[in-house]
Amino acid sequence: MNGVPFDKKKLAKELGKEFLQERLKEMFLIRNFEARAEAAYQQGKIGGFLHLYVGQEAIAVGAVSAVGQNNWWTTTYRCHAFALLLGVSPNEAMAELYGRANGNAKGRGGSMHLYSDRLTGGYGIVGGHIPIAIGTAFALKYQGKNEEISLCFLGDGAVPQGAFHESLNLAALWDLPCLFVIENNQWGMGTAVSRAVAVDRIAEKQAVGYGIEGYTIDGMDFFSTYAAFKHFREKICKEGRPILVEMLVERFRGHSISDPALYRSKEELHKIIEKDPLERLKHDLIGWGMVTEEECKEMNAEAREQVLQAMKYADESPWPSEAELEEGVFANGSS
Numbered sequence: 001m002n003g004v005p006f007d008k009k010k011l012a013k014e015l016g017k018e019f020l021q022e023r024l025k026e027m028f029l030i031r032n033f034e035a036r037a038e039a040a041y042q043q044g045k046i047g048g049f050l051h052l053y054v055g056q057e058a059i060a061v062g063a064v065s066a067v068g069q070n071n072w073w074t075t076t077y078r079c080h081a082f083a084l085l086l087g088v089s090p091n092e093a094m095a096e097l098y099g100r101a102n103g104n105a106k107g108r109g110g111s112m113h114l115y116s117d118r119l120t121g122g123y124g125i126v127g128g129h130i131p132i133a134i135g136t137a138f139a140l141k142y143q144g145k146n147e148e149i150s151l152c153f154l155g156d157g158a159v160p161q162g163a164f165h166e167s168l169n170l171a172a173l174w175d176l177p178c179l180f181v182i183e184n185n186q187w188g189m190g191t192a193v194s195r196a197v198a199v200d201r202i203a204e205k206q207a208v209g210y211g212i213e214g215y216t217i218d219g220m221d222f223f224s225t226y227a228a229f230k231h232f233r234e235k236i237c238k239e240g241r242p243i244l245v246e247m248l249v250e251r252f253r254g255h256s257i258s259d260p261a262l263y264r265s266k267e268e269l270h271k272i273i274e275k276d277p278l279e280r281l282k283h284d285l286i287g288w289g290m291v292t293e294e295e296c297k298e299m300n301a302e303a304r305e306q307v308l309q310a311m312k313y314a315d316e317s318p319w320p321s322e323a324e325l326e327e328g329v330f331a332n333g334s335s
């Protein structure tokens, strides 16, 4: 496997207790946000789609903390974690899920469409967002911004899409500073990846066809994702070539709230949950004396409180008015 080698203990020491505790707090916030969003959906407070990031947190937390917010980020409908890490407040995000006027997209986008200054969006069309990410990479190159990169996150289900291959080809041809990250959670909705994608080690093998580098990374461990993202950012800034990465990860829930994930047995799910990235980081930090069990409980309680506040805020927020319905809608009229 082509990975990025790192020494976990050494890296932890370099990053230090304070930094690592912040990452753990982020994981608690995301986990609580997702759990409460799920509950709110079941209470009928949220409508439409809802895709949860539970199990995949080490990827977003590792990416944003290693690379820095000040890059360009593009992702799929599974976008709550990136939004929270890239400057969207829990209030604003929850209000958007509730479809309220003061939500992140004025209540018009819902769960799949969150944005920040640097998050171009959560997008609903599988593979449709990849050309947008290479657009931001092109803009960076055109403007000579050599210290920033574009990061594009996609599911394994997007790999067989034409837009993925066309984007890789252009990015390679034009030397665009783009990091393509396949979050391979083993399923595209209810279809096993082995039934949808012709090869395993997707990134390593697909990258060869476009003359770029491909890597396979453990996406369930914060230190692994952090080390990898740090390395890729430096490499892209230095060499100006795109990189394709596969992060091996597990989603603990179904594809969306309406998928009970019956294609996995209880035993399989149990094994998956044993790899929990939050528990893994917690366990490591406790083991190294960088946090105590008691402090972890406090962090979790604080995150829960923040999210409960966000739900209250969303609940009390106004609905969008009918008069604004057509605002911000692009219409290319004939006259």
Ligand SMILES: Cc1ncc(C[n+]2csc(CCOP(=O)(O)OP(=O)(O)O)c2C)c(N)n1
Pocket: 078, 124, 125, 126, 127, 154, 155, 156, 157, 158, 185, 187, 188, 189, 190, 251, 254, 255
């Ligand atoms: C072009 C397009 N085709 C089909 C769909 C319906 N759809 C939504 S998600 C999805 C599977 C995506 O696979 P992946 O990202 O690997 O899955 P996940 O982890 O989200 O289950 C499909 C087919 C869509 N949104 N867009």
